[in-house]
Amino acid sequence: xxxxxxxxxxxxxxxxxxxxxxxxxxxxxxxxxxxxxxxxxxxxxxxxxxxxxxxxxxxxxxxxxxxxxxxxxxxxxxxxxxxxxxxxxxxxxxxxxxxxxxxxxxxxxxxxxxxxxxxxxxxxxxxxxxxxxxxxxxxxxxxxxxxxxxxxxxxxxxxxxxxxxxxxxxxxxxxxxxxxxxxxxxxxxxxxxxxxxxxxxxxxxxxxxxxxxxxxxxxxxxxxxxxxxxxxxxxxxxxxxxxxxxxxxxxxxxxxxxxxxxxxxxxxxxxxxxxxxxxxxxxxxxxxxxxxxxxxxxxxxxxxxxxxxxxxxxxxxxxxxxxxxxxxxxxxxxxxxxxxxxxxxxxxxxxxxxxxxxxxxxxxxxxxxxxxxxxxxxxxxxxxxxxxxxxxxxxxxxxxxxxxxxxxxxxxxxxxxxxxxxxxxxxxxxxxxxxxxxxxxxxxxxxxxxxxxxxxxxxxxxxxxxxxxxxxxxxxxxxxxxxxxxxxxxxxxxxxxxxxxxxxxxxxxxxxxxxxxxxxxxxxxxxxxxxxxxxxxxxxxxxxxxxxxxxxxxxxxxxxxxxxxxxxxxxxxxxx
Amino acid sequence: xxxxxxxxxxxxxxxxxxxxxxxxxxxxxxxxxxxxxxxxxxxxxxxxxxxxxxxxxxxxxxxxxxxxxxxxxxxxxxxxxx
Numbered sequence: 124x125x126x127x128x129x130x131x132x133x134x135x136x137x138x139x140x141x142x143x144x145x146x147x148x149x150x151x152x153x154x155x156x157x158x159x160x161x162x163x164x165x166x167x168x169x170x171x172x173x174x175x176x177x178x179x180x181x182x183x184x185x186x187x188x189x190x191x192x193x194x195x196x197x198x199x200x201x202x203x204x205x206x207x208x209x210x211x212x213x214x215x216x217x218x219x220x221x222x223x224x225x226x227x228x229x230x231x232x233x234x235x236x237x238x239x240x241x242x243x244x245x246x247x248x249x250x251x252x253x254x255x256x257x258x259x260x261x262x263x264x265x266x267x268x269x270x271x272x273x274x275x276x277x278x279x280x281x282x283x284x285x286x287x288x289x290x291x292x293x294x295x296x297x298x299x300x301x302x303x304x305x306x307x308x309x310x311x312x313x314x315x316x317x318x319x320x321x322x323x324x325x326x327x328x329x330x331x332x333x334x335x336x337x338x339x340x341x342x343x344x345x346x347x348x349x350x351x352x353x354x355x356x357x358x359x360x361x362x363x364x365x366x367x368x369x370x371x372x373x374x375x376x377x378x379x380x381x382x383x384x385x386x387x388x389x390x391x392x393x394x395x396x397x398x399x400x401x402x403x404x405x406x407x408x409x410x411x412x413x414x415x416x417x418x419x420x421x422x423x424x425x426x427x428x429x430x431x432x433x434x435x436x437x438x439x440x441x442x443x444x445x446x447x448x449x450x451x452x453x454x455x456x457x458x459x460x461x462x463x464x465x466x467x468x469x470x471x472x473x474x475x476x477x478x479x480x481x482x483x484x485x486x487x488x489x490x491x492x493x494x495x496x497x498x499x500x501x502x503x504x505x506x507x508x509x510x511x512x513x514x515x516x517x518x519x520x521x522x523x524x525x526x527x528x529x530x531x532x533x534x535x536x537x538x539x540x541x542x543x544x545x546x547x548x549x550x551x552x553x554x555x556x557x558x559x560x561x562x563x564x565x566x567x568x569x570x571x572x573x574x575x576x577x578x579x580x581x582x583x584x585x586x587x588x589x590x591x592x593x594x595x596x597x598x599x600x601x602x603x604x605x606x607x608x609x610x611x612x613x614x615x616x617x618x619x620x621x622x623x624x625x626x627x628x629x630x631x632x633x634x635x636x637x638x639x640x641x642x643x644x645x646x647x648x649x650x651x652x653x654x655x656x657x658x659x660x661x662x663x664x665x666x667x668x669x670x671x672x673x674x675x676x677x678x679x680x681x682x683x684x685x686x687x688x689x690x691x692x693x694x695x696x697x698x699x
Numbered sequence: 700x701x702x703x704x705x706x707x708x709x710x711x712x713x714x715x716x717x718x719x720x721x722x723x724x725x726x727x728x729x730x731x732x733x734x735x736x737x738x739x740x741x742x743x744x745x746x747x748x749x750x751x752x753x754x755x756x757x758x759x760x761x762x763x764x765x766x767x768x769x770x771x772x773x774x775x776x777x778x779x780x781x
Contacts (some may be wrong), residue, residue, distance in 0.1 A: 164737040165737075334758075445761055448776055452781050607739070608756075
């Protein structure tokens with residue numbers, strides 16, 4: 124196995140959604156810059172949208188919504204814990220991004236007059252724009268990468284960021300998951316766009332790769348940012364999604380909702396006012412599921428044949444095309460039977476909730492020269508369009524930084540230490556198989572961290588995660604592919620520890636099920652209307668601290684602030 | 700101090716990705732399914748010149764099936780989820 128070194132100006136890690144956009148925008152900002160897009164899988168089919176996407180969940184389109192309205196909606200949906208500046212920056216640039224994607228060839232649904240066919244799914248405003256032909260989106264991105272002559276390397280697994288002697292970012296370490304070669308990529312600025320921590324909880328099936336998120340997104344980015352000294356935020360605000368039972372596909376809100384589909388209990392009755400995914404909605408889902416009215420179903424069997432056919436075409440050809448095959452295997456036809464639903468495993472993902480690397484409105488992290496975008500960057504409820512907009516910010520910021528700075532000085536000991544750590548599982552003669560360690564780790568995540576959260580259980584979980592840290596020294600890989608899984612276990616363990624520590628730190632309940640603490644059941648605005656940040660402190664330990672909220676840019680009235688706190692449908696008391 | 704021992708056993712598993720050897724043209728140099736897999740679980744058997752699933756780590760996301768130029772790949776839902 125060899126060690127390969129190279130130098131670029133801007134390095135983008137992650138070729139899914141935000142990453143390609145960042146690389147293109149860096150190149151557009153300054154075509155003379157050497158921009159490298161480093162991808163763990165293959166850029167053509169990587170990331171959360173490998174098979175496409177069926178709609179925009181947060182389109183701020185003039186005539187339907189204003190940026191200010193959107194900021195109010197997300198502030199309410201995320202229970203007040205937002206840096207409004209970052210949400211506003213997204214909202215103000217949302218429409219321009221839609222138009223640019225439209226010019227690039229992404230197909231959005233339009234009405235007969237050529238206007239975008241917007242749908243209302245959120246509690247207050249109208250932000251959903253369907254993309255019934257959204258299966259081509261990765262192809263569109265790939266064409267832009269080629270057109271702008273972005274250099275691409277596939278099958279390189281980034282393991283740790285390189286930090287210069289002066290604390291500036293200096294590049295990344297990576298290895299080739301086919302050859303095992305060790306790579307040292309030096310860069311003046313780095314964009315981290317590695318997606319969610321999707322392999323944190325274990326799906327109820329016990330199948331390691333049956334996750335909601337693309338399992339390639341194992342939390343590598345969260346772990347790398349942490350070890351580079353970056354602040355992370357909102358880690359305790361877990362991602363938990365309502366899914367089809369045993370299948371990793373979402374079902375209701377964005378696609379079937381506008382067609383008349385909805386979530387019901389076992390009696391076929393609605394129980395939530397709004398199907399937009401929020402922690403409060405998930406809490407009601409959990410209550411119904413575990414109460415006497417469960418399980419929970421997606422109801423479509425009341426709809427007309429042509430409506431159901433249209434839903435099937437969208438759901439079975441875009442984001443999760445194997446869904447039709449799953450239903451066929453169970454004999455489920457939307458026309459005849461309601462579809463049984465369940466709760467996903469836990470994950471970290473700012474695209475859906477709020478956990479991520481702390482970024483400002485220019486996608487800058489707290490480490491000089493390091494930028495972040497997409498599911499792993501903390502801009503709550505940012506979804507795919509947010510990944511594109513912040514990908515743009517990150518690419519432009521990284522280009523500016525590379526123009527103004529040279530390469531940071533890196534000491535050789537850092538290179539030797541990381542190579543030794545990465546190659547260790549291959550060089551051991553025997554040891555633990557990565558899949559077995561991963562299974563145990565993720566089962567412990569379920570046992571101890573799955574909400575409702577219990578203090579004593581989370582403390583025990585931390586003990587188990589500490590014990591598994593020792594097992595990392597025993598991991599054995601028979602080939603570079605197994606080495607990839609072994610190094611992912613390192614990242615998953617880091618994420619598990621972060622999830623436990625941040626959850627223990629915030630001694631209140633907030634965001635519905637995402638942070639429901641049984642022994643601190645009330646929301647406590649007096650003490651906890653703050654961001655919980657997590658970082659590696661000067662002693663090298665994982666530590667949490669409070670970061671005060673920036674004053675709001677957009678005033679919230681009391682009705683709006685409380686909009687997401689009452690999602691259960693009120694039933695009238697039956698007179699005795 | 701006692702060192703841990705690592706006695707290992709093999710466990711069989713049914714894999715969800717099936718390749719139709721009649722249709723697969725890996726022997727002519729095609730590697731499309733191997734290239735597009737996000738989890739890198741497919742490989743070419745060099746002795747037979749055919750693709751196969753080398754690791755049971757499938758997300759049943761289907762780029763391998765959609766992008767195969769000859770329709771040789773079939774992705775089933777993994778048995779545990781079926």
